[in-house]
Amino acid sequence: MGINCNYGYKYIIKLAELLKIPIYTNTMAKSFVKENYLYNMNSCKSYLFNNLDSCICIGSVFNFYFNFGNFPNCQKKNMLCIDLINNAYDHDDQHHNNNNNNDNNNNNKGDTLDVSHYFFSDLFHILKKLYYSVKNVIHIDDIENKKEWVNILNEMKKTNFNKMCIQINKYFEEEQFTMEQAMLIIRHILIDYYFLKNDIDEENKKHFLNYLKHVDKIKIRDFTNMQNVQYNDLMDKELDIPDVDEDILSDHNNDHNNDHNSGHNNNNDTHIHQYQDYSYNVYEKKDIIPKRKKKELYFLKKQIKNRIIITNEGSITLNLGILYLPKFGPYSYVIPQINGMMGVSMNASISAALDNPNNIIFSILGDSSFGFTSNEIETICRLKLKIVFIIFNNNGIYGNRDIPREQNETNTCIKEKHQTNNPSYYLNNPSSLYFFSKYENYVIAHGGYGCYIDNRKDFIKQMKYVTSQDFDHYPALLNVIIEDSGFVNFDVDKFVK
Incomplete structure (x- = not known):
C-alpha cells in the first residue's frame, strides 16, 4: 500500500484479513489503515521492494506508478493494478502498440503507456464480489500456517503495546x-x-486505541476526559479517564466496520464512493463553468460537519x-514522509x-520545522485563519546533544559548557x-494569540482554552518548552518475520 491509498485501503484490510496475510505499508498509509499497526513501518519497505516477485496494487494510477512501478525482481506480467477510480483506457490502442516494432513505437511517443497486459480498470466490482464470494469458504492449503503467523504477529504487537504502556508510566513518574x-x-x-x-456516540471511542487503559491513573491525574463537560467549566477542573472496554488489537475502522454485512448486491453503497464524489451541477448555459459539489465526509457512519484536520511535521515530533x-x-x-522533509505542514x-473556514486546524511542529515557514504567520494572521500551532521547542533537531569531555576537565567546566546560554554549546552542537x-x-x-508554556499543567489548560467555545482569537500559537527526547526507536524490526 502506498501513499495515495484513500480509495483502496478498506478493501486491502478486508482481503488481508480474509486471506490471513499481513499488510505492509509505508508510514502515510499506516495512518489511514489502522492506528495500532506498529509492525508495518518504513523499515520493512526496502526489503519488500527488492524481493517481491509479484504484486497487486489496489488504489489509483498514481499510486501504482509512484509506489509500485520499480520492483527490480518483479516482471510486469506479475503486476496487477486494480484502479478503483475506474479511469478509461483505450485497450485497442494498447494492443496495437504491443504488436508494433520499435520504430513504430518511437513514432507513437504521444500514446499512453503500454500497460494493458497488467493494468485493469474494471476490477473494482470483481474485487468486491471476490471478497463476498470467498468470505465464508476459504480453500487454502496452508491456512493453518498463515493463521499461526498472524497470531505470532498479534502477540508481538500486544507485547509492544504493553511495553509502550510501561514507558508511558515511566514518563509520568518523572517530573x-x-x-x-x-x-x-x-x-x-x-x-x-x-x-x-x-455529537458522536461515546461508545465509538473504542475504535481509537486507548494508550492509557493500562496506565496507573494516579500518575496521570492531569489528563482529562472531556465527555459531557461544558467547555466553560474546564479551565480548573480535573477528571479521571474512564476505562474503555476495547480490544487493543481492534482495527481503527473509519467507515467500513459494517461493510461485510451489506452483501454484494447492495447497489447503494455510499460509503465506498464517499471520497470520490466528483459530480457536477447541471447548467443550462454552456459558458458557465460547472461548480464542483462539496464532498460529504463520514466517520463511523455519521456525517461530519465539524472536522479536525491535523498537520504534523518535524523530526522526533513527526515520529x-x-x-x-x-x-x-x-x-x-x-504529514510529509519520514525522510527529513520540512516546510510542508504549515502551508x-x-x-x-x-x-x-468553520473548522479548527491543528498544526503540530518541531522548533526546527517551524523555522522553515515561520513567515507564513503574517498571512495566517492577516486572513484570521482558524489555526492552532503547537511548537515543540526541544532545543533543536534530531538526536542527543552533547559536548565531548576533554582530558583532565572538571565537572564544573562540563556543566558550564552544557549551559544553553553558552555560545560554545551551540558551536559544538x-x-x-x-x-x-x-x-x-x-x-x-500580528494580532494573534500566543502563549509560552513550560510545564504539563499549563499545557493542559491552554489546550482546553483554545478548544473551548469561548475562544475566538485565531490564529493561536503555543510555544511548548519541552524535554529533549533524543532519538525515537519504534523497535519495528521485531515485527517483520
Missing part, C-alpha cells in the same frame, strides 16, 4: 515534561473535542505524531483552513537551536 506526555495530552483532548462537536496523534479518517492527517494548514526563543511573539506581533 520532567516530555514530548510523549504532550502528544498524549493532545491526543485525548482532540478525540474528546471531535466526538463532542459532532511521535504518527504514533500518538489521532487520525479522523482520510484527508484529516497531513498545508493554510490550505486546509481556507477550504474549511550544530543541531541545537536557541532554547529561549519566544516563538509565541511571531503571532502576537
Whole structure:
C-alpha cells in the first residue's frame, strides 16, 4: 500500500484479513489503515521492494506508478493494478502498440503507456464480489500456517503495546515534561473535542486505541476526559479517564466496520464512493463553468460537519505524531514522509483552513520545522485563519546533544559548557537551536494569540482554552518548552518475520 491509498485501503484490510496475510505499508498509509499497526513501518519497505516477485496494487494510477512501478525482481506480467477510480483506457490502442516494432513505437511517443497486459480498470466490482464470494469458504492449503503467523504477529504487537504502556508510566513518574506526555495530552483532548462537536456516540471511542487503559491513573491525574463537560467549566477542573472496554488489537475502522454485512448486491453503497464524489451541477448555459459539489465526509457512519484536520511535521515530533496523534479518517492527517522533509505542514494548514473556514486546524511542529515557514504567520494572521500551532521547542533537531569531555576537565567546566546560554554549546552542537526563543511573539506581533508554556499543567489548560467555545482569537500559537527526547526507536524490526 502506498501513499495515495484513500480509495483502496478498506478493501486491502478486508482481503488481508480474509486471506490471513499481513499488510505492509509505508508510514502515510499506516495512518489511514489502522492506528495500532506498529509492525508495518518504513523499515520493512526496502526489503519488500527488492524481493517481491509479484504484486497487486489496489488504489489509483498514481499510486501504482509512484509506489509500485520499480520492483527490480518483479516482471510486469506479475503486476496487477486494480484502479478503483475506474479511469478509461483505450485497450485497442494498447494492443496495437504491443504488436508494433520499435520504430513504430518511437513514432507513437504521444500514446499512453503500454500497460494493458497488467493494468485493469474494471476490477473494482470483481474485487468486491471476490471478497463476498470467498468470505465464508476459504480453500487454502496452508491456512493453518498463515493463521499461526498472524497470531505470532498479534502477540508481538500486544507485547509492544504493553511495553509502550510501561514507558508511558515511566514518563509520568518523572517530573520532567516530555514530548510523549504532550502528544498524549493532545491526543485525548482532540478525540474528546471531535466526538463532542459532532455529537458522536461515546461508545465509538473504542475504535481509537486507548494508550492509557493500562496506565496507573494516579500518575496521570492531569489528563482529562472531556465527555459531557461544558467547555466553560474546564479551565480548573480535573477528571479521571474512564476505562474503555476495547480490544487493543481492534482495527481503527473509519467507515467500513459494517461493510461485510451489506452483501454484494447492495447497489447503494455510499460509503465506498464517499471520497470520490466528483459530480457536477447541471447548467443550462454552456459558458458557465460547472461548480464542483462539496464532498460529504463520514466517520463511523455519521456525517461530519465539524472536522479536525491535523498537520504534523518535524523530526522526533513527526515520529511521535504518527504514533500518538489521532487520525479522523482520510484527508484529516497531513504529514510529509519520514525522510527529513520540512516546510510542508504549515502551508498545508493554510490550505486546509481556507477550504474549511468553520473548522479548527491543528498544526503540530518541531522548533526546527517551524523555522522553515515561520513567515507564513503574517498571512495566517492577516486572513484570521482558524489555526492552532503547537511548537515543540526541544532545543533543536534530531538526536542527543552533547559536548565531548576533554582530558583532565572538571565537572564544573562540563556543566558550564552544557549551559544553553553558552555560545560554545551551540558551536559544538550544530543541531541545537536557541532554547529561549519566544516563538509565541511571531503571532502576537500580528494580532494573534500566543502563549509560552513550560510545564504539563499549563499545557493542559491552554489546550482546553483554545478548544473551548469561548475562544475566538485565531490564529493561536503555543510555544511548548519541552524535554529533549533524543532519538525515537519504534523497535519495528521485531515485527517483520
